[in-house]
Amino acid sequence: MSAVEISGLSAGYRGRTVVSDVSAGIESGGWLGVIGPNGSGKSTLLKAVLGLVEHTGRVLVDGRAVTGLRHRDRARSLGYAPQLPQLPVGLTVTDYVLLGRTPHTGLLGRESGTDLDVVAEVLHRLDLTRMADRKLPTLSGGERQRAVLARALAQRTGVLLLDEPTTGLDVGHAQELLDLVDRLRHEQGTTVVTTLHDLTMAGQYAERLLLLDQGAVTAEGTPEEVLTADTLEEHYTARISVLRAPDGSPVVAPVRAAEPRRRA
Numbered sequence: 001m002s003a004v005e006i007s008g009l010s011a012g013y014r015g016r017t018v019v020s021d022v023s024a025g026i027e028s029g030g031w032l033g034v035i036g037p038n039g040s041g042k043s044t045l046l047k048a049v050l051g052l053v054e055h056t057g058r059v060l061v062d063g064r065a066v067t068g069l070r071h072r073d074r075a076r077s078l079g080y081a082p083q084l085p086q087l088p089v090g091l092t093v094t095d096y097v098l099l100g101r102t103p104h105t106g107l108l109g110r111e112s113g114t115d116l117d118v119v120a121e122v123l124h125r126l127d128l129t130r131m132a133d134r135k136l137p138t139l140s141g142g143e144r145q146r147a148v149l150a151r152a153l154a155q156r157t158g159v160l161l162l163d164e165p166t167t168g169l170d171v172g173h174a175q176e177l178l179d180l181v182d183r184l185r186h187e188q189g190t191t192v193v194t195t196l197h198d199l200t201m202a203g204q205y206a207e208r209l210l211l212l213d214q215g216a217v218t219a220e221g222t223p224e225e226v227l228t229a230d231t232l233e234e235h236y237t238a239r240i241s242v243l244r245a246p247d248g249s250p251v252v253a254p255v256r257a258a259e260p261r262r263r264a
């Protein structure tokens, strides 16, 4: 169980600020969805929470400052699945997911029976058992995406930061993955922060949404509050209708222009 408190977080690269003064609180077992157009700073915000990019401001996990944690302790409390991970070509799926256990392995760096059990369970949950011995480059894009999530889940952290976890997944596997993350938060109190481009899914799974535009928070609240046609049209420069699913949740539908655009 881990509560996350972000206050006044700004971050950037080589002196250029791309995330400005973001504050957000996520209670233990909560799910915050970070949305926003391309380049608005979503990935950078996640990296700043992890301390991977230059930043100012504060991130507390259960009241402890993340910047004060040793690398190993940080990796025990924050699990991260990046959007574009570097995948070591020579590793099998099992070896790669075992890397997620590194913060827990003993001084000699040998994996224990518990580590292997955790990996087997995570592979099973993500429907990867059949591929356990395959080399990473032989996986399809969606299978690779699930292996990246498997590695983060194997870390068994109280907080999961997932950057576009459904990229490249078909709708069934995307739902399966988000359902699994949702189960973890209900069963184990895992606190979740995801970036998602699929706004309908973001609204269906996250309890609260934070909309970034040019690095600043432009809307924050429940999916019903944030996913309005006016707000989305303004910040995404898009034509949007917000429909309702049978359960009343917002369905964000792009609307095609009446006149086809002519090529110049």
Ligand SMILES: Nc1ncnc2c1ncn2[C@@H]1O[C@H](COP(=O)(O)OP(=O)(O)OP(=O)(O)O)[C@@H](O)[C@H]1O
Residues within 6 Å of the ligand: 013, 018, 036, 037, 038, 039, 040, 041, 042, 043, 044, 045
């Ligand atoms: N390593 C880097 N060095 C310099 N600039 C960077 C770096 N990574 C990202 N940026 C810039 O920071 C800004 C925010 O990028 P970021 O990846 O956080 O956006 P995003 O909202 O996650 O985008 P997308 O939806 O396209 O994935 C962009 O202008 C991007 O070009």
